[in-house]
Amino acid sequence: xxxxxxxxxxxxxxxxVRDILKITQGKDIISLAGGLPAExxxxxxxxxxxxxxxxxxxxxxLQYGLTEGYLPLRExxxxxxxxxxxxxxxxxxxxTTGSQQAIDxxxxxxxxxxxxxxxxxxxxxxxxxVLGSYRADIQVVMSDHAGMLPEHLEEQLxxxxxxxxxxxxxxxxxxxxxxxxxxxxxxxxxxxxxGVLILEDNPYGEIAFDExxxxxxxxxxxxxxxxxxxxxxxxxxxxxxxxAPGLRTGWIAGPAELVQILAKAKQAADLHSSxxxxxxxxxxxxxxxxxxxxxxxxxxxxxxxxxxxAELSSQRWQEASFLEPRGGMFLWLSLPAHIHTAxxxxxxxxxxxxxxxxxxxxxxxPLRNAMRLNFTHTRPExxxxxxxxxxxxxxxxxxxxxxx
Amino acid sequence: xxxxxxxxxxxxxxxxVRDILKITQGKDIISLAGGLPAExxxxxxxxxxxxxxxxxxxxxxLQYGLTEGYLPLRExxxxxxxxxxxxxxxxxxxxTTGSQQAIDxxxxxxxxxxxxxxxxxxxxxxxxxVLGSYRADIQVVMSDHAGMLPEHLEEQLxxxxxxxxxxxxxxxxxxxxxxxxxxxxxxxxxxxxxGVLILEDNPYGEIAFDExxxxxxxxxxxxxxxxxxxxxxxxxxxxxxxxAPGLRTGWIAGPAELVQILAKAKQAADLHSSxxxxxxxxxxxxxxxxxxxxxxxxxxxxxxxxxxxAELSSQRWQEASFLEPRGGMFLWLSLPAHIHTAxxxxxxxxxxxxxxxxxxxxxxxPLRNAMRLNFTHTRPExxxxxxxxxxxxxxxxxxxxxxx
Numbered sequence: 001x002x003x004x005x006x007x008x009x010x011x012x013x014x015x016x017v018r019d020i021l022k023i024t025q026g027k028d029i030i031s032l033a034g035g036l037p038a039e040x041x042x043x044x045x046x047x048x049x050x051x052x053x054x055x056x057x058x059x060x061x062l063q064y065g066l067t068e069g070y071l072p073l074r075e076x077x078x079x080x081x082x083x084x085x086x087x088x089x090x091x092x093x094x095x096t097t098g099s100q101q102a103i104d105x106x107x108x109x110x111x112x113x114x115x116x117x118x119x120x121x122x123x124x125x126x127x128x129x130v131l132g133s134y135r136a137d138i139q140v141v142m143s144d145h146a147g148m149l150p151e152h153l154e155e156q157l158x159x160x161x162x163x164x165x166x167x168x169x170x171x172x173x174x175x176x177x178x179x180x181x182x183x184x185x186x187x188x189x190x191x192x193x194x195g196v197l198i199l200e201d202n203p204y205g206e207i208a209f210d211e212x213x214x215x216x217x218x219x220x221x222x223x224x225x226x227x228x229x230x231x232x233x234x235x236x237x238x239x240x241x242x243x244a245p246g247l248r249t250g251w252i253a254g255p256a257e258l259v260q261i262l263a264k265a266k267q268a269a270d271l272h273s274s275x276x277x278x279x280x281x282x283x284x285x286x287x288x289x290x291x292x293x294x295x296x297x298x299x300x301x302x303x304x305x306x307x308x309x310a311e312l313s314s315q316r317w318q319e320a321s322f323l324e325p326r327g328g329m330f331l332w333l334s335l336p337a338h339i340h341t342a343x344x345x346x347x348x349x350x351x352x353x354x355x356x357x358x359x360x361x362x363x364x365x366p367l368r369n370a371m372r373l374n375f376t377h378t379r380p381e382x383x384x385x386x387x388x389x390x391x392x393x394x395x396x397x398x399x400x401x402x403x404x
Numbered sequence: 405x406x407x408x409x410x411x412x413x414x415x416x417x418x419x420x421v422r423d424i425l426k427i428t429q430g431k432d433i434i435s436l437a438g439g440l441p442a443e444x445x446x447x448x449x450x451x452x453x454x455x456x457x458x459x460x461x462x463x464x465x466l467q468y469g470l471t472e473g474y475l476p477l478r479e480x481x482x483x484x485x486x487x488x489x490x491x492x493x494x495x496x497x498x499x500t501t502g503s504q505q506a507i508d509x510x511x512x513x514x515x516x517x518x519x520x521x522x523x524x525x526x527x528x529x530x531x532x533x534v535l536g537s538y539r540a541d542i543q544v545v546m547s548d549h550a551g552m553l554p555e556h557l558e559e560q561l562x563x564x565x566x567x568x569x570x571x572x573x574x575x576x577x578x579x580x581x582x583x584x585x586x587x588x589x590x591x592x593x594x595x596x597x598x599g600v601l602i603l604e605d606n607p608y609g610e611i612a613f614d615e616x617x618x619x620x621x622x623x624x625x626x627x628x629x630x631x632x633x634x635x636x637x638x639x640x641x642x643x644x645x646x647x648a649p650g651l652r653t654g655w656i657a658g659p660a661e662l663v664q665i666l667a668k669a670k671q672a673a674d675l676h677s678s679x680x681x682x683x684x685x686x687x688x689x690x691x692x693x694x695x696x697x698x699x700x701x702x703x704x705x706x707x708x709x710x711x712x713x714a715e716l717s718s719q720r721w722q723e724a725s726f727l728e729p730r731g732g733m734f735l736w737l738s739l740p741a742h743i744h745t746a747x748x749x750x751x752x753x754x755x756x757x758x759x760x761x762x763x764x765x766x767x768x769x770p771l772r773n774a775m776r777l778n779f780t781h782t783r784p785e786x787x788x789x790x791x792x793x794x795x796x797x798x799x800x801x802x803x804x805x806x807x808x
Contacts, residue, residue: 006519012672036468039464039466039467042463044459044466047466062446062448062648097678101673109409110407163408246467246468248680268504270502270505271530274652275650
């Protein structure tokens, strides 16, 4: 029987990243493609103990729970956000299945087909997928190394009257870039003036390579809350990068009224996320020094980034360019314009290394000569080999381009 | 700032059931309202051990997992479905956050605003909410005690050319009713003839009070698969009622092509559900006799249902009517036509008992004089008191109706 799907299925791309992960699974390939944290750094023992305490204490952990999520965990997250300059209450927040679900639910309650959403280019692939699935009109705001360009943002706000601005302003996925404080203030001010909601997606913000928090600008949410009046920033974060992705626990915080509507949408979507995981996280945070753990993994990730950066700075790579990220999980490598990284990828996989071609992170007019390299998942001793394999693939690619 | 939400938010009701649960929380109220299984029957120790094994074995349990869900668990579910007459492979199935997410994802990939969906009346409230949120045109097919009426179904199929038929044909929520085999065959045959997909929602089917499986008709999915050719039934089930809701693990099985599209929609929605919970379930099923556990809880639930039924058969209730369910979690009580159960509810809560007014389970033309009573969550020794409180509330209600 011919199944007549909804129109949205025509706008539902698969994730290139996950497709690449599938090809590479089980093979002897060093993958710099996934956005995965390092398994060997997970606080596995502390997590195991946290589950054990939850599951010995009370059978209500196994019962249905609140759609909004386990209240004591929301209170802990609210306290952490307060320390980070974002005073929100547990009632201005719901817990979600990772921050991916936060993005999805916000789009679900905000977007009718054809509504405009402003994004950076490049930006988080799975956000583009969600926007596509709601048939949003995706419009790009031009950026430089310091963030969105205020003049272009204002032009886009005036021209398109968007519903939403989506951004990853800190240690961006895929570029690793971080907006300056000034640009943040300008973007928040402009969105307030035009009455446009901002979704600040901040999964990487705590993976900071500089140990002084003063080295980094405040979040858009902190700037927004600091201005008083109705907030315009909705903020999403996750434990996936700072604890473990398997816990599938993210959160979304915003105006109380909006959060209530999000909760209704979540109720329809899945009633609630795993209570067991949420309670285990709550138990973990009671006894485990998460802040020290974040410093530990950030140091290790910084050292891996530096190693990758050093390898990419060798003679062979003089035509490539990149900026060292100040945190997060990704390095964005630009190659000479004639190199199309999507065509390079099959050769690289043959050589035993994988990356994500930059073009998948664009809704339009993609840059074809860039790639996203993840430096957190691969063991450091393998990074030199990974770069060597990439070099071999590049040589083969360039030989192909020579006239026969 | 005035937030301009999507049109769908106007169609996003809150769950009356969850609202009632909120009122009753922390008070000395016997709640027959929720659809909760009995906590004291959860296999808590076996579940705790399963988590412990998962979390000591491998740190990959804490890493990102497949969108489709943990493959060994899908294989176990496929094997169980095979034993229940539904031969499906692990690749014709994805795991979801409870079966609620299965309903949501299927509607998401199937329904454009205005598409018609056929339902029973009354039917599962949260399915009506999902359908409402996708702005489906909900049309009712008339039923009797044996299921949907084939003549009316055919008329509705011809008139509305629906995209989907949604049903809970076994131990229905809220009525407890079970369709006859003949009606099942007729419904499947008609939907095949008209090329309409069926979503068979079967969360309760294994909570069967008659110990002989032959006492029950096959699922729509089993009948459909038995006919050969392209299947028209998409089937969803869950571990929430047979193991524990906190595990938040359901599944949806259907044509391979449709399941692939569901996986893409799930990827956008939340990347994947909790891997830790899925792996723990897999471990649980390896060593724990789930089938014996299901027989045990079914016996206990049957005994509670019989107790409630006996109380409701006393002199005072002679104007009420109900059919004893043959399984599941709910008893549907009809009162004389002049009693509006939504108005009775506040009095009942004052008396210390809660139920769900029948009217919330209808998309249109609700029956106002019925209520849904859950018999699985309340300790059996409290059931007589619950019914007594309900009697007192009814007396007070009827006195109010008397002319002063």
